[in-house]
Amino acid sequence: MADAMQERRTDYGPPHYEKFLPPIIKENYGKWKYHEILKPGVMVHVSESGAQLFTIRASSGRLISVNKIRKYAELADKYCDGFLRFTSRHNVEFLLSKKGNIDPLIKDLEALGHPVGGIGNAISAIVHTQGWVHCHSAATDASGVVKCVMDDLIEYFTERKLPGKLRIALACCLNMCGAVHCSDIAILGIHRRPPRVDHSRVHKMCEIPNVSASCPTAAIRPATVNGNPSVEVIEERCMFCANCYTVCPAMPLNDPLNDGVSIWVGGKVSNARHEPMFSKLAIPFIPNNPPRWPEVVSAIRNLVELWANNAKKYERMGEWIERIGWPKFFKMSGIEFQKEHIDDFKHAGLTFKRSTHITF
Amino acid sequence: MADAMQERRTDYGPPHYEKFLPPIIKENYGKWKYHEILKPGVMVHVSESGAQLFTIRASSGRLISVNKIRKYAELADKYCDGFLRFTSRHNVEFLLSKKGNIDPLIKDLEALGHPVGGIGNAISAIVHTQGWVHCHSAATDASGVVKCVMDDLIEYFTERKLPGKLRIALACCLNMCGAVHCSDIAILGIHRRPPRVDHSRVHKMCEIPNVSASCPTAAIRPATVNGNPSVEVIEERCMFCANCYTVCPAMPLNDPLNDGVSIWVGGKVSNARHEPMFSKLAIPFIPNNPPRWPEVVSAIRNLVELWANNAKKYERMGEWIERIGWPKFFKMSGIEFQKEHIDDFKHAGLTFKRSTHITF
């Protein structure tokens, strides 16, 4: 390690990507002409030059051990000269120039327990976050819920039988590290109990003015509790954003009885057809039910199938709901409409129905 | 008058409308089957019974003298047994059962200086307000501007050569008594100079706490000016809403140098096709130029013709602009886009372009 120290460098940045590009990509960089999806999880990109690049996409799981990564490396060596990549949804992609290698690679991947798919009108991997595996703020686990939901939806990953793409994301708290706020279906961990102030620690760990300032609803005010400067929370004002907890560890919201997940629908990111949309609240609360979260799993299957059976070709979840209207969505999904669905935040008035465009 | 006092009644309400309905309406009330526009300003409603009611609509002007009303009464007696009505846009309508009376009535109306029209795909009368004729708050005159604009647009009232209806409204201050906020074209009187506080009168006429409270931007704070309790205005915070003036006469905003009108476009009220829409700012400011406001007149003609030449059948101004996009609207209209067009009020963020849906 000593010698490592001598040559200590900083701010040298990541390695240049060119080091990791297969020759066929270097040669055809920026020259791709079109692509075709050959079968689930397999596509070919054809270059102006006629060159063909075959991509095999497999589910990776995201939380993986070094041994698994080494297995990927072996497969890459065996089938594509050691070149591979990962996607923005955390799948692994092997970049082949030999068509003949496609099927053997798929066999090996499936043997390894990594199904191939997710390309085209499919459900791809669920973007997700840390959950109980590594975050202090989590209202639910991330990897566990994702595993259960994808086990159930696997057919939609390995086949292409949907009207369009369906993107699912999960975030284990309102910080939304999964950026779930624009997903066809979002699973969001939520707290439902106001922070419990540990008065013995607040004055040691937190700056009281910052803590009160952190609350968007002004629910926190300074108070002196058994001699110590601390804060008190006006509970009716709290909407459980946990911003106070982020700035002050002495007021955790985590609570087994009241934490759980909410389900959101109809968001999208792409500009294709409809402009990007935020996801909207569908199911306000489902209690955590580890290890398999059966209620969450079936709620999501219900939503996926409802959309799959009713949307027109290309229609994303949100585009479909916009066409039929939200009242029909609630009716068809069997989800009960509640007070919680009605916005009461900053721009609430703009979410009211300001016309007579009603379906009966 | 003495005897009038004896029989003094209150809260008896307006006369019952039935007293004023012609027999043909009483007989066919709720039984109308369809209507047809026969020619500009003339339509017939046909009843289940086959009965035909002919309506002749003429511009009235709204600010009218008793003599003019008596003239209307004469015409009503002459052509339709004394029955007439006024519309929600302040035109006058004669209700004929005899088809033969249509043309003579039109001749008489035109002789009287009241053109017939405004039905169907036309520009109807401009809904407007008091202006300098009767209101203390006016930033422009109402009747005068309306007269000039309609003199210029008269062809669109007396003919039917537009893609759809076009509704123009005018309000002489931000109180918007004309409810101009949902018009295809709105003319809005605006102040642009902060209130000038008459410190000698504030403490006599106004409740200082109410005055400061009335300001949405918190631009007003209590102050003592040469001994008297009064208020001071932080001018950079003022956006000239005149709410303070409404509650305190001692701080007028009226100012010949800075008052004028702004032009708004693309609003609608009906639910036909597109949901109702607010009007949006097109021209931030045009100085008052009485008696004929030529700049306002030509700006509006420009807008009307631009829409008339480019909109599809049925497309209201706002529907057309939504289809082509605002950048194209500014380009085609030649109106310069300025900082003033960018919203900076409560929901401003939602008016930003949150996609790559851009035309070039």
Add this chain to the structure above:
Amino acid sequence: MADKIPKTPLLDELEKGKWPSFVREIKDAAKTSPMSADLLGQLERSYREKIGHWKHGGIVGVMGYGGGVIGRYSDLPEDFPNVSSFHTMRINQPAGWFYTSEALRQICDIWEARGSGLTNLHGSTGDLVLLGTTTEQLEPIFSELSAIDFDIGGSGSDVRTPSCCCGMARCEWACYDTMAVTYDLTMTYQDEIHRPAFPYKFKFKMSGCPNDCVASIARADMSIIGTWRDKIQVDKAAVKEYADKGMDIKKDVVDNCPGKCMDWDGKELSIANEFCRHCMHCINAMPKALRPGKDRGATILIGSKAPIVEGALLSSVLIPFIKMEPPYQEIKDLVEKMWDFWCDEGKNRERIGEFIQRIGLGNFLEEIGVEPVPEMIAHPRENPYVFYEEYYEEGDEEEEEESN
């Protein structure tokens, strides 16, 4: 008296042109009314100076009424003594603005004798506006009006004079009797119209169908708009006739349908009524062929207003569909519940629409006892900031989940 008419070079420019000239009207009135003559003079001054010359209104009115008169005073009383006070009276128009020549003449006679002889037919709320008189004349005018059964309308923080489209009287699309409802509400709420007792004004506007010909969705605290909930009535032969006459039904009608629920195969027009948004377009386009369904009623919307001071609002859905049958008790009960709550909790000069935004629609519904339904919203919330009112404590029973 004609000699008293002032020189008005600027205003004279407004006698030109084809549109009716208000200047000619004022001059006409000025022939017999010194008030109108001074109005003309003051207005010419405003045109020259580019500024109004009216002072803030004071409180004036008639005995027993708290509203209906707008006090107005000139700020140039020396120059224009006859308009030193120049108040307007808001007279409650007959529903639908129907008149007989006789009724109008009676009003003219009263107003010529005791006022400026100038009017607005009508004010933009809907009243018959008598434009300009003195304080002493208010009481006599009122008693003479009452002799011909015309009463005063609203102003100030009260119920404003309700108004409506002509509805069933002259329109085939009226889904309920707008004039009957307007008359009924006006009579039921006489006290609320005449005696301001609210945080701010409250306006009713009644339209017979979603075309909304009184712009109720834009400018009424309560907008009652007719609609239907069964199938659109289709006369196939008449549809064909439109097609034969050269109407491009696909382009003009089907492609403009916001519900995307119509289809035209060149012969048959089919409508998936369960996705119809009741926008009226197809009916507007083919009045002889299509008509609203037979199961008719109204949608009740709440809260529209002009921008002062939190920004303009459109009314939003409160009751998606309600049958409109006299005595409209269900609506009145609802209105009164809302008023009670608004009067208790509303701030001064806070319209009910602003009030709902401040306290939250969900809470508002709870207070007035209306169940939330998805028809009330354009879409569910996008933000995760839900206020849950209760939570489990350790040792709670499952049953004790939060009440809402």
Add this chain to the structure above:
Amino acid sequence: MADKIPKTPLLDELEKGKWPSFVREIKDAAKTSPMSADLLGQLERSYREKIGHWKHGGIVGVMGYGGGVIGRYSDLPEDFPNVSSFHTMRINQPAGWFYTSEALRQICDIWEARGSGLTNLHGSTGDLVLLGTTTEQLEPIFSELSAIDFDIGGSGSDVRTPSCCCGMARCEWACYDTMAVTYDLTMTYQDEIHRPAFPYKFKFKMSGCPNDCVASIARADMSIIGTWRDKIQVDKAAVKEYADKGMDIKKDVVDNCPGKCMDWDGKELSIANEFCRHCMHCINAMPKALRPGKDRGATILIGSKAPIVEGALLSSVLIPFIKMEPPYQEIKDLVEKMWDFWCDEGKNRERIGEFIQRIGLGNFLEEIGVEPVPEMIAHPRENPYVFYEEYYEEGDEEEEEESN
């Protein structure tokens, strides 16, 4: 060591099913890593108790770096001593997430020796996340990583590790070189990435076209999205081929065009490009027949973020179109102007998008010297509350009109 692996009846349920199991991964790592074994134990406890067992992160890091490491401590250190501290390191991934087997193996060797052996490929910002190690190991890990040329990414109030779609490397629609820009910005802003000095985090995400395959418009303070401004390239023969193969071009393509600017007469596809919104749909639907135009560049959008605490934001247009040529100086100048202003005026923990909302887009543009254009807005203001900064005084000359 295998005996050290705790019993995990609940987690074992997550080894079932077809989707890759993270539990199997942790168990696999646990064979050689006591850390991972304790992680497994603590996680089983969380599953039993339905609550996480991590404490708030403390400040830990490597010499000379202010970010890139997330401190994490167990709240059950007695029961699970090996995760009493369990920090993650964010390693700056190569642009586009391309690797060679060799590079991956080198990372694995380092991490197996000095960390939990668990990773996230990748974190949702894009980093290669090394999941769990102790404070002492941070420095050695860093020096070994630097020996293989991998550097640390961002965390805290700094520039976060930029990421991008694969762009020109593997996509025919890339309108600019996303990976080149990502690498360039990453290298240019090494100091800003490694030393938090902003009011809050700042994220760059680069997508090659409006499909936005890195979701940049939803989760980047600056979103750079490729587009074109000339005609869509059409291969008529190929269009016909799609039609012949049975594609319903009217229904699938034309009717889905948001610009309503396409027409299909059964033979010819025509596009009114001046109304094209560059949404990509038609190109997505017919990749062999249609391609983005030749005059390519990018749209720069600003300000998206997650909801905490003013509500989620989408990025909005700042520069409608810009050519993307190295060294991208124009963009860097713009970025630095924005940073300066944001650093001077932004509040603590206020993202730049929230900052713009607070001070007003118009004012923001003035400060950074960008001309307002209508492409920046969905529509002009609906409220009449315009702040005019100057007004005429009596006696002013016409010239002295307000500056803006």
